[in-house]
Amino acid sequence: MGRSFGFLWSSTALSNLADGVLKVGAPLLAVSMTRSPTLVSLVGAAATAPWLLFALHAGAIADRADRRRIMVLANAARTAILALAGLLALLGLLDLWLLLAAVLVAGVAEVFADTSAQAILPMTVPDDHLTRANGRVSSAQMIGNDFVGAPLAGLLVVALPAALFGAPAILYGAAGLLLLGMRGTYRLNPDAGERRPLRRDIGEALRYLWSHRVLRSLAVTAGMLNLANAAYFAVFVLWVVGDGSQIGLEPGGYGLMMTAFAAGAVLGSLLSGRAAGIFGEARTLVGSWLISSLLLLVPVVVPSPWTLYPTAVLWGVVGAAANVLVISTRQRLIPAELLGRVNSAYRLVGMAGMPLGAALGGVVAEFAGLGAVLVGATGVCLVGVGLVWRALSDRISRPLTSAPALSDISGSR
Structure with a gap:
């Protein structure tokens, strides 16, 4: 570099x-x-x-x-x-x-x-x-x-x-x-776009994202995962912290959990390339999202500090690894002249569900309880992983961007 x-x-x-x-x-x-x-x-x-x-x-x-x-x-x-x-x-x-x-x-x-x-x-x-x-x-x-x-x-x-x-x-x-x-x-x-309306460039990016099978599937799955995780973690502190919670941590213990998550994320970021080289890009990405989704059940099934901290580390490892691979994949698949626009369209789809998920998690918890939110969010994540697995099933054993990448994976299927 x-x-x-x-x-x-x-x-x-x-x-x-x-x-x-x-x-x-x-x-x-x-x-x-x-x-x-x-x-x-x-x-x-x-x-x-x-x-x-x-x-x-x-x-x-x-x-x-x-x-x-x-x-x-x-x-x-x-x-x-x-x-x-x-x-x-x-x-x-x-x-x-x-x-x-x-x-x-x-x-x-x-x-x-x-x-x-x-x-x-x-x-x-x-x-x-x-x-x-x-x-x-x-x-x-x-x-x-x-x-x-x-x-x-x-x-x-x-x-x-x-x-x-x-x-x-x-x-x-x-x-x-x-x-x-x-x-x-x-x-x-x-001279790009000097005399074109900005909305035309934006429309071109949205059409490209929607017509590209892999990018569309990744964006939809990211949106589902972010919505579900926002709902999960909006109320997770009530499940973890306080005398009336399931785990009973002090506030300082919750901060320690976030530090454990951050430590795992740094490790996952640094090891993502090596993991992709061993297992393949698509397999590593889908596997990371699947493991991250299943880990959401651990604090529900085994509500204990002894399982919470290692789970937080693993959340960080697989979440960061998936994030690095998704960003790298977008940068390879999107043509250079469209990269800024399509990237931002992808992030809009991926992030739009976060404020909605946080609000939804609070409302559902009020009426159905914290457990319903945590288990329901896990279910939404697993559905999203299933969608991206189906989209990438023919590429699990080879790089996401291997030839004939664009001709095979574009189209409105």
């Missing part, structure tokens, strides 16, 4: 460390401003809603413009808005609505930065190094978001709330500067 990937990876590591601080710190700061669950939940919504609103547009722009420049501008925007929020906090002028506005703007910038980052990575490494490169990026994301960013946010909220914005602002600024070290241009077609 060359110089450009090194700068890209370093920039990704810093920006994800900033993401981790902001993701955990903003809700903690909101709790100090209000005790309303609805208002506090708006902070999380402000961070994720931009994906539903701007993902398709970000993908279309990534296919028209220089992807590195988009990332630099997005990091500059995040630096500016968070520096302003930090100054307001330092002066005692920051309130909940200004906090929401800062998180929302930073979230919009994240959509453009992350969409371009996934589209630019194949331009920095050879095709046969994609899985390894994505594994390194995924491990950096996990370390930044969970291992370092989350505990750092807790310290900053207590020590100096203004630093909760100042630290990410500095990190985003440094991430943008590192991208300037990447040589060359990262715009595919200088």
Whole structure:
């Protein structure tokens, strides 16, 4: 892997460390401003809603413009808005609505930065190094978001709330500067789409995704898994934490479980390429999703801390491995000139179910109980795995992108 990937990876590591601080710190700061669950939940919504609103547009722009420049501008925007929020906090002028506005703007910038980052990575490494490169990026994301960013946010909220914005602002600024070290241009077609409406480019991406059998199946399955997992983990804390829960952990024990999950995810990210080389890409991907789905039953059938922690590690291993393989597969299957748009369309389908799943999990738990949510979510995951198994059954013993990839697996079957 060359110089450009090194700068890209370093920039990704810093920006994800900033993401981790902001993701955990903003809700903690909101709790100090209000005790309303609805208002506090708006902070999380402000961070994720931009994906539903701007993902398709970000993908279309990534296919028209220089992807590195988009990332630099997005990091500059995040630096500016968070520096302003930090100054307001330092002066005692920051309130909940200004906090929401800062998180929302930073979230919009994240959509453009992350969409371009996934589209630019194949331009920095050879095709046969994609899985390894994505594994390194995924491990950096996990370390930044969970291992370092989350505990750092807790310290900053207590020590100096203004630093909760100042630290990410500095990190985003440094991430943008590192991208300037990447040589060359990262715009595919200088004249692409100059006189076409943006909605035409978006429509082309949606049609391509829907007509491609493998990509369509992966997107639908990812959407089902994300919806089910969002429902599961929205109420899982009630199953695990407290005297009246099934497992009876203290809050600190739940945090330790999340650390175990993160450790497994880092390991899974680094080992995904090796596993795919041994078992095959399709077999590893489907097997990882199947194991991850079945593991959801373990805390239900055996509600014990002694089984919960190793289960969390395995959740992280197989979940991260599947994520790396899915990203690498998309980057290989989607033509370079469509990569930003189709990638963002895929992520929209895959992520759209998350807020719905979280809300659905709470409603079902109120009327049918926690166990019904946990078992029902497992069932939805298994149905999704069955769908993708059927779509990939003829490719289990060979690479997902082996010839004749596009001619065999495209079409509206």
